[in-house]
Amino acid sequence: MMPNQEKTPLPFEKNLLHYGRDFQPEMIARAKGSYLFTENGHEILDFSSGQMCATIGHNHPNIIKAMTKAGDTVLHLDSTMVSRDVVALVEQLCSLLPDPLNKGMLLNTGGEANEAAIRLAKIATGKFEIVGMSGSWHGTTTGAASATYAHGRKGYGPAVPGSLAIPAPNCYRCPLRKSLDSCEMACLDFGFEMIDATSVGQVAAVIVEPLQSAGGIIVPPMGYLKRLRAKCDERSILLIFDESQTGLGRAGKMFGFEYEGVVPDIITLSKTLGGGLPLSAVITSDKIAQMAKDNGFSHYTSHASDPFTATVGLAVVDTIIKEGLVERSARIGQYLKDKLLELQKRHDAVGDVRGHGLILGVEIVANRETREPGYDLIKVLTKRCFELGLNVNQVGGPHTVWRLAPPLTISESEIDRAVDIIDTSLTELS
Numbered sequence: 001m002m003p004n005q006e007k008t009p010l011p012f013e014k015n016l017l018h019y020g021r022d023f024q025p026e027m028i029a030r031a032k033g034s035y036l037f038t039e040n041g042h043e044i045l046d047f048s049s050g051q052m053c054a055t056i057g058h059n060h061p062n063i064i065k066a067m068t069k070a071g072d073t074v075l076h077l078d079s080t081m082v083s084r085d086v087v088a089l090v091e092q093l094c095s096l097l098p099d100p101l102n103k104g105m106l107l108n109t110g111g112e113a114n115e116a117a118i119r120l121a122k123i124a125t126g127k128f129e130i131v132g133m134s135g136s137w138h139g140t141t142t143g144a145a146s147a148t149y150a151h152g153r154k155g156y157g158p159a160v161p162g163s164l165a166i167p168a169p170n171c172y173r174c175p176l177r178k179s180l181d182s183c184e185m186a187c188l189d190f191g192f193e194m195i196d197a198t199s200v201g202q203v204a205a206v207i208v209e210p211l212q213s214a215g216g217i218i219v220p221p222m223g224y225l226k227r228l229r230a231k232c233d234e235r236s237i238l239l240i241f242d243e244s245q246t247g248l249g250r251a252g253k254m255f256g257f258e259y260e261g262v263v264p265d266i267i268t269l270s271k272t273l274g275g276g277l278p279l280s281a282v283i284t285s286d287k288i289a290q291m292a293k294d295n296g297f298s299h300y301t302s303h304a305s306d307p308f309t310a311t312v313g314l315a316v317v318d319t320i321i322k323e324g325l326v327e328r329s330a331r332i333g334q335y336l337k338d339k340l341l342e343l344q345k346r347h348d349a350v351g352d353v354r355g356h357g358l359i360l361g362v363e364i365v366a367n368r369e370t371r372e373p374g375y376d377l378i379k380v381l382t383k384r385c386f387e388l389g390l391n392v393n394q395v396g397g398p399h400t401v402w403r404l405a406p407p408l409t410i411s412e413s414e415i416d417r418a419v420d421i422i423d424t425s426l427t428e429l430s
């Protein structure tokens with residue numbers, strides 16, 4: 001697996017700004033399908049799909065074809081001009097979404113789409129308070145970051161005034177220390193009691209991920225999103241679903257909200273949409289779009305409605321549909337989940353296995369009885385998995401949850417190989 005042990009010196013100390021976690025110790029030379037190939041000849045199964053974006057696998061030929069088509073036609077335009085592919089992609093997304101979600105715009109990153117969704121909610125309602133959820137991640141631009149509670153809040157001065165939060169429905173580590181069979185979703189009731197108490201009566205929207213990713217693969221208990229929708233409706237608050245990670249099949253359905261059939265007022269899509277290129281969308285109803293327009297909504301960015309990424313997005317969505325990747329995500333995701341549950345039986349460090357489709361979480365614990373987080377264990381395990389040829393992200397508050405999210409095109413034999421690597425790393429540990 002590592003034929004050439006002589007490592008190329010890594011040039012990142014000199015000019016690359018350190019913008020987060022440490023860089024991986026090997027330079028990536030190329031990527032294809034589920035694999036990354038380093039300059040040292042190390043083959044790595046990519047269970048983070050890049051930064052959760054390589055939905056149809058790295059460098060899929062349909063993406064390359066679409067990039068060439070855009071290069072031969074049009075890449076970029078004045079934001080007041082649109083190309084056929086921009087219209088076609090928005091139309092395609094609206095046709096996949098239920099009514100009344102039928103007005104959308106294309107942007108680039110997830111943070112940007114959430115920023116637009118928040119601005120849209122504010123200008124449409126004339127209110128300014130935004131409710132997020134503990135453990136959430138919506139981006140690093142100021143509005144999106146103010147509604148983000150996973151990490152990265154400290155050190156940048158005040159959040160946007162009117163930023164409020166409810167606790168995440170983390171059933172493995174209940175914020176109210178209850179157990180699922182006796183909780184009756186008390187966290188949601190308590191969260192809204194706090195919102196009612198702390199709000200100045202100007203709540204424009206609640207923004208949540210239907211399945212929280214960076215927060216540790218937190219799957220809300222069935223019925224939670226319905227009750228959340230009802231609580232928003234009772235208070236005339238808009239509901240925004242951030243489906244950056246769950247949208248377009250990753251969670252085993254076309255959209256994460258389908259598990260409960262709860263339709264938001266605004267939805268944002270990003271990562272999975274561009275297949276590795278920067279593309280995002282914000283989609284709402286005619287009614288909200290009209291209210292925003294009437295109040296003077298303006299959201300220009302240099303790359304709003306860029307034809308280049310729209311052409312690629314069309315190819316990604318088309319591939320997802322034609323190759324049946326939503327059903328595949330559900331089926332192969334269950335195959336992976338069953339294997340992880342089997343590992344849980346044999347390895348005490350595996351505290352919990354959860355998630356839907358191909359966005360699964362494995363919580364590593366130091367003690368299964370007490371659920372003491374396995375802070376040090378997971379670091380050793382993740383490093384060992386990488387050496388053995390598996391890239392897997394650590395997420396969750398204390399970073400003790402593995403997020404397993406390979407491309408939706410992954411094969412069963414690649415899953416088997418990844419599970420063998422995890423098994424080996426856990427066996428070595430004991």
Ligand SMILES: Cc1ncc(COP(=O)(O)O)c(C=O)c1O
Pocket residue numbers: 108109110111112114137138139140209213214242243244245270271
């Ligand atoms: C659910 C969710 N929303 C939004 C974002 C922000 O996306 P971007 O990094 O493209 O701005 C992320 C990024 O991890 C995310 O996980």
